[in-house]
Amino acid sequence: MGALGITIALLVWVVTLLLISIWKQLYSSWNLPPGPFPLPIIGNLLQLDIKDIPKSFTRLAKRYGPVFTLYLGSRRTVILHGYKAVKEVLLTHKNEFSGRGEIPVFQEYKDKGIIFNNGPTWKDVRRFSLSILRDYGMGKQGNEARIQREAQFLVQELRNTQGRPFDPTFLLGCAPCNVISDILFHRRFDYKDKTILRLMSLFNENFYLLSTPWLQLYNNFSNYLRYMPGSHRKIMKNASEIKVYALERAKEHLQSLDPSCPRDVTDCLLIEMEKEKHREKPPMYTMENISVTLADLFFAGTETTSTTLRYGLLILMKYPEVEEKLHEEIDRVIGPTRIPAIKDRLEMPYMDAVVHEIQRFINLVPSNLPHEATQDTMFRGYLIPKGTVVIPTLDSLLYDSQEFPDPEQFKPEHFLNENGKFKYSDYFKAFSAGKRVCVGEGLARMELFLLLTAILQNFNLKSLVEPKDIDLKPITIGFGCVPPHYKLCVIPRS
Numbered sequence: 001m002g003a004l005g006i007t008i009a010l011l012v013w014v015v016t017l018l019l020i021s022i023w024k025q026l027y028s029s030w031n032l033p034p035g036p037f038p039l040p041i042i043g044n045l046l047q048l049d050i051k052d053i054p055k056s057f058t059r060l061a062k063r064y065g066p067v068f069t070l071y072l073g074s075r076r077t078v079i080l081h082g083y084k085a086v087k088e089v090l091l092t093h094k095n096e097f098s099g100r101g102e103i104p105v106f107q108e109y110k111d112k113g114i115i116f117n118n119g120p121t122w123k124d125v126r127r128f129s130l131s132i133l134r135d136y137g138m139g140k141q142g143n144e145a146r147i148q149r150e151a152q153f154l155v156q157e158l159r160n161t162q163g164r165p166f167d168p169t170f171l172l173g174c175a176p177c178n179v180i181s182d183i184l185f186h187r188r189f190d191y192k193d194k195t196i197l198r199l200m201s202l203f204n205e206n207f208y209l210l211s212t213p214w215l216q217l218y219n220n221f222s223n224y225l226r227y228m229p230g231s232h233r234k235i236m237k238n239a240s241e242i243k244v245y246a247l248e249r250a251k252e253h254l255q256s257l258d259p260s261c262p263r264d265v266t267d268c269l270l271i272e273m274e275k276e277k278h279r280e281k282p283p284m285y286t287m288e289n290i291s292v293t294l295a296d297l298f299f300a301g302t303e304t305t306s307t308t309l310r311y312g313l314l315i316l317m318k319y320p321e322v323e324e325k326l327h328e329e330i331d332r333v334i335g336p337t338r339i340p341a342i343k344d345r346l347e348m349p350y351m352d353a354v355v356h357e358i359q360r361f362i363n364l365v366p367s368n369l370p371h372e373a374t375q376d377t378m379f380r381g382y383l384i385p386k387g388t389v390v391i392p393t394l395d396s397l398l399y400d401s402q403e404f405p406d407p408e409q410f411k412p413e414h415f416l417n418e419n420g421k422f423k424y425s426d427y428f429k430a431f432s433a434g435k436r437v438c439v440g441e442g443l444a445r446m447e448l449f450l451l452l453t454a455i456l457q458n459f460n461l462k463s464l465v466e467p468k469d470i471d472l473k474p475i476t477i478g479f480g481c482v483p484p485h486y487k488l489c490v491i492p493r494s
């Protein structure tokens with residue numbers, strides 16, 4: 001028995017050595033960017049802090065340079081760190097790296113809609129959605145008027161709190177949610193409506209869960225973890241419910257569709273579906289694809305802007321001197337009663353700088369969404385094979401210490417020149433860049449400016465704790481940086 005045991009142990013040892021050597025040979029035969037040696041199955045998991053993967057990327061970039069390879073589980077991944085490398089990938093090689101890296105927890109949305117679409121329909125669906133969004137954004141009933149109208153509802157709702165403490169999550173969230181809902185479904189909700197509150201809680205919970213350590217593990221080891229219990233199931237369930245909501249709206253719209261008079265984005269997508277019925281080629285605008293497109297725009301259009309507003313107010317309470325300067329600028333340029341307009345931004349460099357600095361500082365999507373190489377690509381002398389996941393990190397630009405001295409500090413001066421005028425920075429890439437650049441950038445920027453200005457025109461913010469005790473650190477970092485929970489009071493200025 002003893003001899004048999006020793007023989008088996010020796011055999012296992014020899015086979016393991018053999019496997020490692022084959023793995024090493026395979027690995028070094030590719031001309032990939034440098035990186036730590038990966039282990040079979042777990043890849044470079046041991047080199048990552050799953051509670052703060054973006055920080056691990058920054059640490060590894062110090063050792064391996066701005067372009068390095070990591071194995072996230074068995075997925076070959078190239079990380080880009082810093083302005084030059086990120087811009088080169090997103091703008092110089094824009095087609096080669098315009099694929100979408102798989103996000104396994106969104107299996108149900110895979111290769112449909114826009115965000116998670118790495119299939120042949122992505123380009124057309126994205127292009128068509130952008131053109132409809134542009135149409136609905138312009139003109140008299142365009143986005144500016146839409147946001148201005150919503151800003152008045154938001155101000156009224158804030159007034160109704162009568163100076164009492166409240167959690168701003170859903171109250172603030174209703175404004176961007178109503179704006180995008182009006183564009184997509186020609187529908188806005190009362191701030192107490194159960195449907196909007198339910199939808200926002202789904203968006204909010206998914207953004208939080210996606211940023212937890214478990215999901216970083218799940219998205220890289222989904223083959224092994226798929227059948228386990230855990231919060232990935234909750235995300236899938238929530239995403240399904242959002243899609244069902246969008247599908248129901250699409251079905252409802254179909255019944256009353258008048259192709260000569262589209263009411264909203266849903267109608268435009270359905271008209272395209274009807275047109276396709278007379279064509280030969282395989283249909284692209286199926287009800288399934290339409291509902292994923294609508295769901296994409298609905299949650300991406302709500303959660304991002306809503307979280308930025310919520311984080312922004314917390315930051316302003318920590319720095320009352322910044323809030324005071326904003327009040328002064330608003331009073332001087334707009335006064336107490338006129339509804340803020342986009343043209344005011346030109347005369348409000350301080351507000352413009354504060355909005356940019358909020359977005360820079362909160363670093364909402366630190367590692368961007370994963371891209372994928374659509375073909376074998378030579379990049380800086382390395383060969384990046386088709387199918388490689390490519391991560392053009394955004395935090396490496398937003399926290400660049402040359403461009404933004406003291407990047408860890410919240411300083412509107414990062415976006416102001418010595419004359420107090422707004423200073424543009426090409427490092428400000430909170431919305432990414434290139435072929436996959438955020439579809440809602442224009443809308444989000446307008447919302448942030450108009451809604452924050454309207455809030456501060458009408459209210460003073462009052463924290464329940466001393467400013468020095470406000471902790472701005474995110475409560476979890478993963479897909480996003482999630483702000484701490486808090487309550488505040490808003491006190492009418494007149």
Ligand code: HEM
Nearest residue numbers: 114115300301304305365369430431432436438439440444
């Ligand atoms: C503060 C607000 C927002 C931020 C910081 C933000 C950020 C981002 C980022 C970083 C990406 C990934 C880009 C890439 O893959 O390179 C993205 C994609 C996207 N965003 Fe936004 N976003 C915001 C608001 C919005 C809004 C309001 C909408 C909807 C109208 C929207 C719709 C989308 C869509 C559809 C994509 C996927 C684009 C594609 O894959 O082709 N976003 N966003």
